[in-house]
Amino acid sequence: MSATPSKPAMVTHLCTGESEAKREQILTGAKAIFAAHGFEGASMSAIAREAGVSKGTLYNYFANKCDLFAAFVEKNCREKLQVLAPVQQLGLSPEKTLRALAREIVRLIISPESLMLYRIIVSEAPHFPHLATTFWQSGPKRALETLSGWIEGQVAQGTLKVDDPIFAAEQFFSLCQTRIAHRKRFNMPLENEAEEEEKVISNAVRVFLAAYGVSSSEKTTTD
Amino acid sequence: MSATPSKPAMVTHLCTGESEAKREQILTGAKAIFAAHGFEGASMSAIAREAGVSKGTLYNYFANKCDLFAAFVEKNCREKLQVLAPVQQLGLSPEKTLRALAREIVRLIISPESLMLYRIIVSEAPHFPHLATTFWQSGPKRALETLSGWIEGQVAQGTLKVDDPIFAAEQFFSLCQTRIAHRKRFNMPLENEAEEEEKVISNAVRVFLAAYGVSSSEKTTTD
Amino acid sequence: MSATPSKPAMVTHLCTGESEAKREQILTGAKAIFAAHGFEGASMSAIAREAGVSKGTLYNYFANKCDLFAAFVEKNCREKLQVLAPVQQLGLSPEKTLRALAREIVRLIISPESLMLYRIIVSEAPHFPHLATTFWQSGPKRALETLSGWIEGQVAQGTLKVDDPIFAAEQFFSLCQTRIAHRKRFNMPLENEAEEEEKVISNAVRVFLAAYGVSSSEKTTTD
Amino acid sequence: MSATPSKPAMVTHLCTGESEAKREQILTGAKAIFAAHGFEGASMSAIAREAGVSKGTLYNYFANKCDLFAAFVEKNCREKLQVLAPVQQLGLSPEKTLRALAREIVRLIISPESLMLYRIIVSEAPHFPHLATTFWQSGPKRALETLSGWIEGQVAQGTLKVDDPIFAAEQFFSLCQTRIAHRKRFNMPLENEAEEEEKVISNAVRVFLAAYGVSSSEKTTTD
DNA sequence: TATGAATGAGAGTTCATTCAT
DNA sequence: GATGAATGAACTCTCATTCAT
Numbered sequence: 001m002s003a004t005p006s007k008p009a010m011v012t013h014l015c016t017g018e019s020e021a022k023r024e025q026i027l028t029g030a031k032a033i034f035a036a037h038g039f040e041g042a043s044m045s046a047i048a049r050e051a052g053v054s055k056g057t058l059y060n061y062f063a064n065k066c067d068l069f070a071a072f073v074e075k076n077c078r079e080k081l082q083v084l085a086p087v088q089q090l091g092l093s094p095e096k097t098l099r100a101l102a103r104e105i106v107r108l109i110i111s112p113e114s115l116m117l118y119r120i121i122v123s124e125a126p127h128f129p130h131l132a133t134t135f136w137q138s139g140p141k142r143a144l145e146t147l148s149g150w151i152e153g154q155v156a157q158g159t160l161k162v163d164d165p166i167f168a169a170e171q172f173f174s175l176c177q178t179r180i181a182h183r184k185r186f187n188m189p190l191e192n193e194a195e196e197e198e199k200v201i202s203n204a205v206r207v208f209l210a211a212y213g214v215s216s217s218e219k220t221t222t223d
Numbered sequence: 224m225s226a227t228p229s230k231p232a233m234v235t236h237l238c239t240g241e242s243e244a245k246r247e248q249i250l251t252g253a254k255a256i257f258a259a260h261g262f263e264g265a266s267m268s269a270i271a272r273e274a275g276v277s278k279g280t281l282y283n284y285f286a287n288k289c290d291l292f293a294a295f296v297e298k299n300c301r302e303k304l305q306v307l308a309p310v311q312q313l314g315l316s317p318e319k320t321l322r323a324l325a326r327e328i329v330r331l332i333i334s335p336e337s338l339m340l341y342r343i344i345v346s347e348a349p350h351f352p353h354l355a356t357t358f359w360q361s362g363p364k365r366a367l368e369t370l371s372g373w374i375e376g377q378v379a380q381g382t383l384k385v386d387d388p389i390f391a392a393e394q395f396f397s398l399c400q401t402r403i404a405h406r407k408r409f410n411m412p413l414e415n416e417a418e419e420e421e422k423v424i425s426n427a428v429r430v431f432l433a434a435y436g437v438s439s440s441e442k443t444t445t446d
Numbered sequence: 447m448s449a450t451p452s453k454p455a456m457v458t459h460l461c462t463g464e465s466e467a468k469r470e471q472i473l474t475g476a477k478a479i480f481a482a483h484g485f486e487g488a489s490m491s492a493i494a495r496e497a498g499v500s501k502g503t504l505y506n507y508f509a510n511k512c513d514l515f516a517a518f519v520e521k522n523c524r525e526k527l528q529v530l531a532p533v534q535q536l537g538l539s540p541e542k543t544l545r546a547l548a549r550e551i552v553r554l555i556i557s558p559e560s561l562m563l564y565r566i567i568v569s570e571a572p573h574f575p576h577l578a579t580t581f582w583q584s585g586p587k588r589a590l591e592t593l594s595g596w597i598e599g600q601v602a603q604g605t606l607k608v609d610d611p612i613f614a615a616e617q618f619f620s621l622c623q624t625r626i627a628h629r630k631r632f633n634m635p636l637e638n639e640a641e642e643e644e645k646v647i648s649n650a651v652r653v654f655l656a657a658y659g660v661s662s663s664e665k666t667t668t669d
Numbered sequence: 670m671s672a673t674p675s676k677p678a679m680v681t682h683l684c685t686g687e688s689e690a691k692r693e694q695i696l697t698g699a700k701a702i703f704a705a706h707g708f709e710g711a712s713m714s715a716i717a718r719e720a721g722v723s724k725g726t727l728y729n730y731f732a733n734k735c736d737l738f739a740a741f742v743e744k745n746c747r748e749k750l751q752v753l754a755p756v757q758q759l760g761l762s763p764e765k766t767l768r769a770l771a772r773e774i775v776r777l778i779i780s781p782e783s784l785m786l787y788r789i790i791v792s793e794a795p796h797f798p799h800l801a802t803t804f805w806q807s808g809p810k811r812a813l814e815t816l817s818g819w820i821e822g823q824v825a826q827g828t829l830k831v832d833d834p835i836f837a838a839e840q841f842f843s844l845c846q847t848r849i850a851h852r853k854r855f856n857m858p859l860e861n862e863a864e865e866e867e868k869v870i871s872n873a874v875r876v877f878l879a880a881y882g883v884s885s886s887e888k889t890t891t892d
Numbered sequence: 893t894a895t896g897a898a899t900g901a902g903a904g905t906t907c908a909t910t911c912a913t
Numbered sequence: 914g915a916t917g918a919a920t921g922a923a924c925t926c927t928c929a930t931t932c933a934t
Contacts, residue, residue: 019893038346040263044929054895055930065929123261123346125410132409140405167422170401171430178397179390182363186355187348199390207394211433242918267904277920279906284918288904465914484792486709490908500916501909511908569707569792571856578855586851613868616847617876624843625836628809632801633794645836653840653880688897713925723899728926730897 023061026051030072035116039069039124066128073120073131080113081139094159094213095205097150098172102201105143105176110184114139118185144169151212162212175204246284249274253295258339262292262347289351296343296354303336304362317382317436318428320373321395325424328366328399333407337362341408367392374435385435398427469507472497476518481562485515485570512574519566519577526559527585540605540659541651543596544618548647551589551622556630560585564631590615597658607660614658621650692730695720699741704785708738708793735797742789742800749782750808763828763882764874766819767841771870774812774845779853783808787854813838820881831881844873 029051033042044065048055062068092100108114117135125132147169154160162168178200183190190196252274256265267288271278285291306327315323331337340358348355370392377383385391401423406413413419475497479488490511494501508514538546554560563581571578593615600606608614624646629636636642698720702711713734717724731737752773761769777783786804794801816838823829831837847869852859859865 022893038261038263040261043927045927048896056895056932057893059930060893119346119348122342122408125342125408126259129410132411136409136411167402167426170405171398171426174397174401174405175394177400178393182393182397185345185348186359187352188355188359203390203394207430207434211430245918266902268902278904279920279922280918282905468914484707484709486707489906491906494917502911502916503914505909506914565792565794568788568854571788571854572705575856578857582855582857613848613872616851617844617872620843620847620851621840623846624839628839628843631791631794632805633798634801634805649836649840653876656880657876691897712923714923724925725899725927726897734925 019061022053022057026053026058026061026068027072027075029053030068031076034069034072034120038120039065039127042069044068069124070128070131073117073128074134076113076117077131077135077138080111080117081108081135082142094154095209098205098208099201101147101150102172102176102204103197105173106180106197106200108139108143109177109181115184140173144173147172159214160212161214168208168212172204172208175207176200178204242284245276245280249276249281249284249291250295250298252276253291254299257292257295257343261343262288262350265292267291292347293351293354296340296351297357299336299340300354300358300361303334303340304331304358305365306331317377318432321428321431322424324370324373325395325399325427326420328396329403329420329423331362331366332400332404338407363396367396370395382437383435384437391431391435395427395431398430399423401427465507468499468503472499472504472507472514473518473521475499476514477522480515480518480566484566485511485573488515490514515570516574516577519563519574520580522559522563523577523581523584526557526563527554527581528588540600541655544651544654545647547593547596548618548622548650549643551619552626552643552646554585554589555623555627561630586619590619593618605660606658608658614654617657618650618654621653622646624650688730691722691726695722695727695730695737696741696744698722699737700745703738703741703789707789708734708796711738713737738793739797739800742786742797743803745782745786746800746804746807749780749786750777750804751811752777763823764878767874767877768870770816770819771841771845771873772866774842775849775866775869777808777812778846778850784853809842813842816841828883829881830883837877837881841873841877844876845869847873 026047029049030042030047032050033047036042037046042065044055044058047068048058051058058068062071109118121132121135144166148165151160151162151165151168155162155165180190180193180196180200249270252272253265253270255273256270259265260269265288267278267281270291271281274281281291285294340362344355344358367389371388374383374385374388374391378385378388403413403416403419403423472493475495476488476493478496479493482488483492488511490501490504493514494504497504504514508517555564567578567581590612594611597606597608597611597614601608601611626636626639626642626646695716698718699711699716701719702716705711706715711734713727714724716737717727720727727737731740778787786808790801790804813835817834820829820831820834820837824831824834849859849862849865849869
């Protein structure tokens, strides 16, 4: 009977470890089903089947469908909406930095997982206000902070002239959503995607610099 | 003042007018429920109750839930997404015209009905591709055509310098969605909405003209 | 006012005439639908559509679905289950007469309309006892009467030796249902139908005559 | 007498035994409702109520109404249509054997469960062709095989003279359906049922032997 | 802890029947 | 007399959730 005292600890440890793995397993199944059918269209049975667990197990890990949905959204927002952190640290020219940022923003926005989350968040925003906030803070807000931080730096260096860096960042963000993002969200076909992407990036940068760049006479916009 | 003209109207009323009225009645109920719960979340019973008809009547007018949903989306896209037609004809200065257009675009995009439709269309785009197209063609496409048509006119007059008017129109459209539209779609609170709206409009116009305006030395951006 | 008295008569006449035609029209539609789907599976809407009348008209002619069903069954039993009347009058030999009767019986039993009615009657017998009686009296009973009447004649002539002509007729009737009828009722495939029919007829006659024929001077019927 | 054999049984009982019991419970309820109302007329709610389970449980055991119907038919055909196997092994005289077989056939055909299945199968044969086959193979086909096997034996012994034993068996089967079976299928009243049954049996045997018996001069029909 | 059988409310849909026109 | 819009009950089937094992 000497082993018994250690048993609970191990068990707890094992269980927690296994629990964590099973939790992930469930969330992976949930992602597939919620992505394909949305919140209302998804059924707990389908999720259980997809995840390879029983329905009872689902309810051991998540109190109900809403909780599971929230966990799925939060996990995926946290994991899939993060980028463009280190770009500005390379000592590139403002234009090249903006181009790099624009490229990352575009890529992020039109990634299948972002689009899936966007669709779900927008559609459920009225019923899950907290999730919309999570999405916003994990994705757009971080991107805007990075962007506005970089803009402030440029203003300090005198390479940009911007009164409201946060608003300017939002405008740049909007410019990056021209054409491709809108169409993808509507599931509409898009020809020459790579080409269009370059065009969106180049023109976002060009317009932004035309409006906020300093001494436009020295600048040469490329394309 | 002869009685005859009213006769056909009455006959029409008797024959199909009531049906048409009931159809509208159903679509009104459907709008309330679909808007609140989305496609999957809406129940035919709830729609019938909201519309004040029996469930059977629903199915006398629409073959099934999908058809009713499609009819609801099409009707509302057709009726609620139309604007900004006559603005450019008023002979205003380019800047003032752009401001007027921007204002109409912003107002349209953040109108409750537009937001509701946007939410539903984006969320159901994978399952109802046709409806996304309907939405796009009723709303954004028309706005972009109006906009790019006006731009082409300005280019011809030499007041703007634009290589790709359609793309430029799309950028202007994107700029109009800065801050307010994004936040509304996510159901996030927005303080000083009127003030923000002015800011979005002014800066959209300012950035656009900075990029595409001619002889910037003569221009005076207002706010 | 002199014209009025004749009006009702004419109207009645016209209406009755048209009514009769419309009644038939409805019953024709009902036949198609009841035949295909049975009583429970048939819908009044489908019958109205098939008959080319409105649902309201259905209820002007028949009080409800049961009545319409009863009318359909009675009409078709009366019209489709009648045969083999004149055969025995032709002065053929007993064997040839029996063969002719057997052929008519087999043909009647396996006619699509008989099978359809049989299916419907058997399946609804517990719920519509009267219809089963109608079917029996329109079809089998008449056939048996014809048969037993002929048998009685033969007994009187000394060409058959039968104690209970009605029962013997029923046996002959049963013998005619060997193989083909049973299989058809179960919708089972049957190869060489014409050949099988000959076999059934020949053997029904042969067995019947072996049991009830006279020429075998040694026969002693007991019972 | 060892306990171990019972262990697996218990395990089985625990694992799927309860499921099996519930399945039977459902099928029992289904039998009552399908028997009373046929396939179309039966409702899953009524079956659930009759079986004492919830509607959801019905669908845990059977994918849909058709599957439940098929399971009900197959189970009952398998269980209720089996008989007359050992009769011919007793060393009875041909006549007595035939009488015993006829009695079993008649009893089988007019048993309430056979009649119920016959009604349902005949009425649904066009929509469930497989079930008609199941019925045929569980009931009539087996009876005919038994019968024709015995006939072949008699032919080999010289007590019967039959060219086509299978066809002769079918004829005997038909003769056994005289009067009683036909009337029961039509739900028509029948007086003196026991007496009629004897008559049908006696005469079926008599007619069959008159047609297929050898040296009729030695034969003495009894009863 | 993991299971999946069980539940019953509610989903979309169809139906026989009525009745104002 | 003929129509077909309207009804609401009843249909088949699915669902989130519970709980004994």
